[in-house]
Structures are given as C-alpha cells and as structure tokens.
Amino acid sequence: MASTKSSIPFTGTPEQERELMAVIAEHKEQQGALMPVLQKAQDIYGYLPIEVQEMVAAGLGVPLEEVYGVSTFYSQFSLFPKGEYRISVCLGTACYVKGSGAVFDRLSEKLGIKNGECTADKKFSLDACRCIGACGLAPVLTVNDEVYGKLTPDDVDKILAKYA
Amino acid sequence: MENVNIKINGMPYSVPNGITILEACQMNGIRVPTLCYLKEINEIGACRMCVVEVKGARSLAAACVYPVNDGMEVTTNSPALQKSRKATLELLLSNHNRSCLSCVRSGDCELQRLCHEYGVDNEERYTGEKTPSEIDDSAPHMYRDNSKCILCRRCVAACDKLQSVGVIGANQRGFKTHIGCAFDQDLADVACVSCGQCIVACPTGALSEKDDTDKVWAALNDPTKHVVVNTAPSIRVTLGEAFGMPIGTNVTGKMVAALRRLGFAKVFDTDVGADLTIVEEANEFVERVQNGGKLPMITSCSPGWVKFCEHNFPDFIDNLSSCKSPQQMFGAVVKTWYAEKNGLDPKDIVVVSIMPCTAKKFEVGRDDEDAAGVPDVDIALTTRELARMINRAGIEFAALPDEEFDVPLGIASGAGHIFGATGGVMEAALRTAVETLTGDKLEKLDFTDVRGTKGIKEASYHVAGIDVKVAVVSGLANARALLEKVQKGEAEYHFIEVMACPGGCVNGGGQPTQPASVRNFTDLAGIRAKALYDADAGLELRQSHKSPVMKVLYDEYFGKPGSHKAHEVLHTTYVARSRF
The missing domain is CATH 1.10.10 (Arc Repressor Mutant, subunit A)
Structure with a gap:
C-alpha cells in the first residue's frame, strides 16, 4: 500500500x-x-x-x-486539507449514469490527485459526493458554492481555467 | 462458581455458569470450528465459523461469545450448520489468494483445514473483484501478504493486547478493509518490535517470517565457508512439534543429529552464549549495586523487548544491561576467539543461529554487533525454517539417533537451558550473582518464585546484607505496565527480567505454529518450559560461572568479567527511537 x-x-x-x-x-x-x-x-x-x-x-x-x-x-474524516477551491463531483445515480465518472477521472488526471486529496499548491481539492439534488442538470459538479451542469469531460479545462 | 444444566446435541451436561458455549463444548470433548477466536484477546464473534443452534433463538449463535444459561439446548452439528459454515468458507475464499500449493502455511493453514473438513468442493463458488493488496516486505523479519488475509484480526489482537505495540489494525471499511499500519506506512517505518506474535497468531499464510533458508543452503554449499550453527535454549523443546511430536518433547539429540546431517561444520549450543551472558550480566549487576550504578538493571537478551524499550521507554535505555544477547555473544566469540584458535579468517566463517524468534533477524543487523569487524551472526533462522530445511533435505527426523553437541562451544550449564522460559534469565543470574555477592557456595539453586508463566512475578532475596528486589515480566503489555509503575515510583526493583513474548522464548514468534484450537486451550508456554526445567534439574552443571567453557574463555581470552576485552566483544549500545 x-x-x-x-x-x-x-x-x-x-x-x-x-x-x-x-x-x-x-x-x-x-x-x-x-x-x-x-x-x-x-x-x-x-x-x-x-x-x-x-x-x-x-x-x-x-x-x-x-x-x-x-x-x-468514517467518511466524515479527511486525511488531506481542502483546497482554496473545493471541487465536488456528484457520483449519485443520475449523474453517474450520465457519465460523471469520466468527468471525475478527467479532473483527477488534470489535477494529479485522487479522491479526497488536495493539490500541492493547496489551490484545488477533489471529492466525489452523493446526490446534491440537481439531477436535471446531470452530470453536475460544484466548485465551492458554484454549480456546473450538463458536463462532459472536455468541459473540465474551461472550468479549471476560471480559477487558475 | 455455580453450575448450570445444559444439553449439547441431546446429551445432558453440567457446566459452570457464565462460560461460553464454545468453552462448554470444549470441556466435554465436542469440537466447534473457529477462525477469529483467540481466547481472552480476540473474542469478537466475527467470522461466523463457530455458529451453533440454540433452541428458541431467532438466529444462529456464535458459540465463542454466547454464554450458557440454565436449561439451554445447543446443537453443534446439524445439516443447516454445516451448510452455513461451508457458505462462510466459500465467501472467505471469494476474496482469498488461493495459491495453496506454494503457500508457506500449506498443510498447517486453519482455513485450508476447515475447507477440507467441510467439503468445500468449489473454490470459485463466488467470483468477482478482489480487494487490492500489495506485499509488505519492508521489515527484516516478516512478510505481510494481505491477499491471503481473512480479516480475523488475530494479529491485531496479538500486537495490541498481548504486546501493547499496536502498530497494526484495520484500515478503511467495507470492501477496502485491510490490515495495515497507520497512514498505510510500511512496517519497517513504524514502531514494530519484530516479535512475530502476529505471525504465530495468523490462521493463514498472510503473515510469515522472511525465509532465509536459501542463504543457509548457499553457505553450506560454498567450500570456502566454514559454517557454524548454534541453537537457542528453547529450540530443543519445540522443534519436535514440527514433526508431529507431543508439545514439550525434548529432542536435543535428534536436533543435533539433523544439523550435522545438513552439513554444518560445527553444531554448537547458544546456551554457551547464555552462560557467557550470565557471567557478564551478573558481574555488571554486582558492579551496579556496589558502585551506585543505574538501577533497576533490565535484561537485554530479548531483541523484541530491547526495540520496544528504545521506542517506548527511551528513558530506560541506561537501565538496559549493556550485555549483548546470547545469540550475539555466541557469534562474537566464534568470530574472535574461535577464529583465532582455529586459524580462520572471520570473513570466511558463517554463523547461523536457530532461534525461537523473528526479532533475532532484526538483531543480527543492529549497529555495534560486529566484534570482529563483520556481523557477529550472519543468518538467524526460526524453528520453523529449520524444520523446513530438515524436511527438504529428506531427513527422517523421528528416526535420527541422539547425538551430542560439538566441543567446546556445545558444553553449557542448566542455567543456560532455562533462558528459554520466562524467569529463566533471572534464575540463572541469581545462581551466579548471589554467590558473587556473598562469596559463599549457594546450596539451593532453585529460585522457584520467579518460575511459571504468570505475566508479572516479583521476589525479594536477602543477599549479603541487602534485600535484592527482582521482577520478571513476559509479554510486552506486562512490561509496559511494570515500567509505568517504576516510572511513577510505585514500584522499586534492583533487577528486572523482560522477555517480549508471553511465557518467554518457548512461546516466541518463531516457534512452530499451533492452531487456535490448541492455543486456546493449552498452556503452550508452560508445557514447553517444563521440558527445559526438567533438563536443567537433571544436570550436574547448573551454574553458568562454573562451566568449564567459561573458564577457558576467560583464562585464554577475556581475562575477567567486565574486562576491556569483554566490553569490546560482548557488550553493545542502544538508540532511542520514535514512539510512532
């Protein structure tokens, strides 16, 4: 391990x-x-x-x-700090079937961190979360309190660029 | 305790109130299968192998934790129970690395035995993803292969409850649950003391000693090497178990014969190292008492204990005897005195020791354990590894004749023998120290107060005008409790013996494995120790300082105990380590 x-x-x-x-x-x-x-x-x-x-x-x-x-x-505890921008990707049922897994994987790859971790510059942290009640917009993610919906993996760059 | 009347499988029994169904069955000759249960330290009812039917109960009960009560009717072996246990085994196999052909525990794996017993005929009844795992081979003494782990937590209980080391536990949850260290660090990077109690607690092949037998085969087949073997006190009373002999059988003669047939140039006795330890340690103790040295003095024979002290009680490092352990003293003597006497270059000598202990594999690599500029001991094997070598060499152990150790490093006292049991080092030291302090011949050599497998023993002896207060502990949880009392000033001693493993080396982490069905209901340490005390009682020579070998070593080489030369060769140093 x-x-x-x-x-x-x-x-x-x-x-x-x-x-x-x-x-x-x-x-x-x-x-x-x-x-x-x-x-x-x-x-x-x-x-x-x-x-x-x-x-x-x-x-x-x-x-x-x-x-x-x-x-x-217990999932409430975290071993890693949260970033200035906390990204949560919904892996609830509706988002998952609409492809949020691929969105999550792209973010993980771009940021070089796994679920629950934080980038070395403490800018971004990445978490998988459960349903946030915005299934109509599936797949969704949030960055702090901002909601992004109807995503494809290719949208990830644009979103990250906004906070760079 | 009052009794209650119960029925097991239709037969009436009267058993003590408050015991578990499992204990009631055991008492009456009915075997109920278990996997996770280890008496007193792991009573968690988790594995569901010991399920039984209790009349009137809604579901099957775990016999290991379910107490009996008056009028209870128990069934231990119905078709429904067999089906349930078989399903449990099939589910365990669904997440198990079934490389049984090459597994180190093949033949004495508790899971394998139960699968056989319950007629598991389809190892792949349930297929699918397996919990990802990696092998941790970071520590010098052991492997952890979690692909063979059944999450019974017996290792965790041994580490935490017996030893108060607590460096392994269950991490994560659900499918990801695995046994590991804090922050999933390597075992080598945490405060593991290498005692190996986790290994002897493991029912499967998930935990095993690092097998160093290939190194020994290579040395034995290298004509440029002079390969010398020495066997720790306790090996002679445990090795027989690996060949199906009753627990507590003394097989000294056959063990020597087997080693000679394996091709060792000399078959020597670590007991000589033990005698030497006593002569040096008794002298160190007398000096500390007479010259106001640091007290209590604490023994340093047990490398698991020494490492535990370095991690958890760095304040007590100066209390540790500076004497090397018997293994290391023995190796040091072979590579200095013996090498000189026989015209050998220490670099061409390979010292192999057979130890009851996995921490000895750590000890051989410690700093300041190289009297001749090369490691005092090259390879430390466990009892289990020796048994493996004997089997592979095609030696029929039971049919061997009884042979004697080689001279001179095979002649040892009874005091050396009893080093293998808790209290043995203390008794051996007292047999020498009391004579030194009083100057009179000791009439009664048996110090029975310090014998027995109790975790903490205390005694006081009036010697040469002072009351010498001693304590003997085995099992590191007991050592921690005792040292905390000493720290708080609640207890005061002159001399403390600590052995890392409960009951001492006879119950060491390198000894032949015994299944939980035996461990739970047998005083393993007590029966094995008795064989050592019996051997001691039958000897003329029962005091280390009276051994003719000691006379030769001191006359020819060391001068006197505690001499400059003795310090160079036979003593060592310790380092403080992180408590985590």
Whole structure:
C-alpha cells in the first residue's frame, strides 16, 4: 500500500495545538473519547494529517494505528486539507449514469490527485459526493458554492481555467 | 462458581455458569470450528465459523461469545450448520489468494483445514473483484501478504493486547478493509518490535517470517565457508512439534543429529552464549549495586523487548544491561576467539543461529554487533525454517539417533537451558550473582518464585546484607505496565527480567505454529518450559560461572568479567527511537 501521508507540509500553529490539547484534556478520562476528539481536531485543523493524529494518540494514550483506523472508517474524516477551491463531483445515480465518472477521472488526471486529496499548491481539492439534488442538470459538479451542469469531460479545462 | 444444566446435541451436561458455549463444548470433548477466536484477546464473534443452534433463538449463535444459561439446548452439528459454515468458507475464499500449493502455511493453514473438513468442493463458488493488496516486505523479519488475509484480526489482537505495540489494525471499511499500519506506512517505518506474535497468531499464510533458508543452503554449499550453527535454549523443546511430536518433547539429540546431517561444520549450543551472558550480566549487576550504578538493571537478551524499550521507554535505555544477547555473544566469540584458535579468517566463517524468534533477524543487523569487524551472526533462522530445511533435505527426523553437541562451544550449564522460559534469565543470574555477592557456595539453586508463566512475578532475596528486589515480566503489555509503575515510583526493583513474548522464548514468534484450537486451550508456554526445567534439574552443571567453557574463555581470552576485552566483544549500545 502506498502511504497516505499528505505530501503537503503541515502548517499547524501553536494556537491550534493549544486548542487541541484543551479538547484532549477535556475528553481524556471519558470512554469512547476518540470520536469526539477527532471531530474537534478536524474542526480545528480542517483535516487530520499524521501530525495531528500523533498528538491525539499521544494525548489519549491510544495507538496511532487505532486513531488512523477510525479516521479512515468514517467518511466524515479527511486525511488531506481542502483546497482554496473545493471541487465536488456528484457520483449519485443520475449523474453517474450520465457519465460523471469520466468527468471525475478527467479532473483527477488534470489535477494529479485522487479522491479526497488536495493539490500541492493547496489551490484545488477533489471529492466525489452523493446526490446534491440537481439531477436535471446531470452530470453536475460544484466548485465551492458554484454549480456546473450538463458536463462532459472536455468541459473540465474551461472550468479549471476560471480559477487558475 | 455455580453450575448450570445444559444439553449439547441431546446429551445432558453440567457446566459452570457464565462460560461460553464454545468453552462448554470444549470441556466435554465436542469440537466447534473457529477462525477469529483467540481466547481472552480476540473474542469478537466475527467470522461466523463457530455458529451453533440454540433452541428458541431467532438466529444462529456464535458459540465463542454466547454464554450458557440454565436449561439451554445447543446443537453443534446439524445439516443447516454445516451448510452455513461451508457458505462462510466459500465467501472467505471469494476474496482469498488461493495459491495453496506454494503457500508457506500449506498443510498447517486453519482455513485450508476447515475447507477440507467441510467439503468445500468449489473454490470459485463466488467470483468477482478482489480487494487490492500489495506485499509488505519492508521489515527484516516478516512478510505481510494481505491477499491471503481473512480479516480475523488475530494479529491485531496479538500486537495490541498481548504486546501493547499496536502498530497494526484495520484500515478503511467495507470492501477496502485491510490490515495495515497507520497512514498505510510500511512496517519497517513504524514502531514494530519484530516479535512475530502476529505471525504465530495468523490462521493463514498472510503473515510469515522472511525465509532465509536459501542463504543457509548457499553457505553450506560454498567450500570456502566454514559454517557454524548454534541453537537457542528453547529450540530443543519445540522443534519436535514440527514433526508431529507431543508439545514439550525434548529432542536435543535428534536436533543435533539433523544439523550435522545438513552439513554444518560445527553444531554448537547458544546456551554457551547464555552462560557467557550470565557471567557478564551478573558481574555488571554486582558492579551496579556496589558502585551506585543505574538501577533497576533490565535484561537485554530479548531483541523484541530491547526495540520496544528504545521506542517506548527511551528513558530506560541506561537501565538496559549493556550485555549483548546470547545469540550475539555466541557469534562474537566464534568470530574472535574461535577464529583465532582455529586459524580462520572471520570473513570466511558463517554463523547461523536457530532461534525461537523473528526479532533475532532484526538483531543480527543492529549497529555495534560486529566484534570482529563483520556481523557477529550472519543468518538467524526460526524453528520453523529449520524444520523446513530438515524436511527438504529428506531427513527422517523421528528416526535420527541422539547425538551430542560439538566441543567446546556445545558444553553449557542448566542455567543456560532455562533462558528459554520466562524467569529463566533471572534464575540463572541469581545462581551466579548471589554467590558473587556473598562469596559463599549457594546450596539451593532453585529460585522457584520467579518460575511459571504468570505475566508479572516479583521476589525479594536477602543477599549479603541487602534485600535484592527482582521482577520478571513476559509479554510486552506486562512490561509496559511494570515500567509505568517504576516510572511513577510505585514500584522499586534492583533487577528486572523482560522477555517480549508471553511465557518467554518457548512461546516466541518463531516457534512452530499451533492452531487456535490448541492455543486456546493449552498452556503452550508452560508445557514447553517444563521440558527445559526438567533438563536443567537433571544436570550436574547448573551454574553458568562454573562451566568449564567459561573458564577457558576467560583464562585464554577475556581475562575477567567486565574486562576491556569483554566490553569490546560482548557488550553493545542502544538508540532511542520514535514512539510512532
């Protein structure tokens, strides 16, 4: 397995660390502390890179692998930061049958990142999402709050160019 | 505990209240198949192999976690159950790499055995995509091939619960679920201690030691090499299992005979290294006690423990005895004293050791383990690999005569023998240290307080005006618990023995595999250890420092214990490592 350590340098601040330590201290003695601590950690940092998970593991006295196991079991947790422009491609049923898979693959190829990852310049992140309720426009993607519909893979360049 | 009356397959039984159906069956000679269940450490009822019918229950019950209650009626072997278990096996096979012909566990794979038992006649009942996986061969001691993993989590339980190492676990979910390390890093890049308890817990061929037998065959067939073998204390009481002998059979003579027939120039005994360790370590201990050195002193024979200490308790590195392990002392003596005496260039000597341990494969590559400028030990094989070599060479093990080790590095004391069991190093050290501290002959050589397979043992001995407090732990979870107490000042000792594997080397990660059906209900470590203590009890020579070989080595080469020469050849250093 290729390691899932984020190649984007960690830029956590001392304030963020203090905040995380306070959260850990608050939950330390409670059973099942890992989930709420991870949720708050993601609120603080936006994602859960190895640096953050190591702090959680050391703070709660649980193995790092246990922390990682939980963080990859639940889709709400992300191992990678979100970009300035968050691209979500709908892979819900209607979009999928209208070819959103190919749109997603083109984006992944152009940006050089996989599902859930972020480009090295932190500009774009890419996620596959479920139905966003715009089936009439299928296949659709969103960039932050902007919606793009009736897409083909060839539209990808144009959309990316708008944010370059 | 009060008993309850239950019926199993129509027969009445009285069994203790609160036990599981599986235990009740086991007690009464009824075998229920299991895969994921490991007593006390992996009771998760996940694999569904042990399902049974409980009268009145809505669905099939997992016998491994379902408690008995009064009046319960259980069926363990109906046609419906056979069908269910067979379907479970077929589903497991649908995501299993079925390269059974070449698999290292072929013949002693629990999945294979059950498929055979349940008449699985179509390995491809369910076909389709398989979970993608890669082989992790990054660590020096083992392979992980997840294409053969059935996700039973026995390895995870061994790593976390027995050892408190916790570097492997289930990542992702659903179809993508796989066992791996945090952030899917390679095993070599995390705080794995190489103990191999995951390997002996694995029911299939997903985990195995790195097979180094080809290197040994090559050395044996190289006429320019002088190939010397040495066998760790515990091998003589476990090797027989690989040839179908009862657990706890002492096969010293046959083991020596087999090694000689494999073509080794000399068949020596690591117990000599153990005797040497005791002489050096007892001396180091006495010096620390008399000169206000760092206490408690902690043993350093177990490379899994040493690496664990370096990762998790770097503050205790100065507490570790600077003595090399018996394996490394032995190799160092062969490449220095033995080489000089026999006019051999250390570069032309190949030292092969047969070890109960996968961490020994890591240890041979450590820094500062090269007294003659070349590695002290070249190749460390597990008991399993030796059995494989004996089989491949066409040697009929059971029919071999009993032979003796070669001299002089084959003459060892009973103190060396018991190194293979938890408490053995402590007892061996006490047999020497007490005499050194008091200057009087020790009348009673048995220190029974430190014997037995209990995870943590404590004892106190009044010696030469001081109370020497000792502790003995095996299993790294126990070691962690004890050291945390020492850290907090809740416990104080002069001397601590730690062995990484529960019960000591007799239960090491390199020992012959025993299926869960045996492991769950047999005191493996206890039975194997008994054979070592029996061997010790039958010997005249039971104290390391009284061994004639030690006299020769110190008279001819080292001078006295702890000498400059001894430090150069027999001692080593440690490094702090990341806790992750």
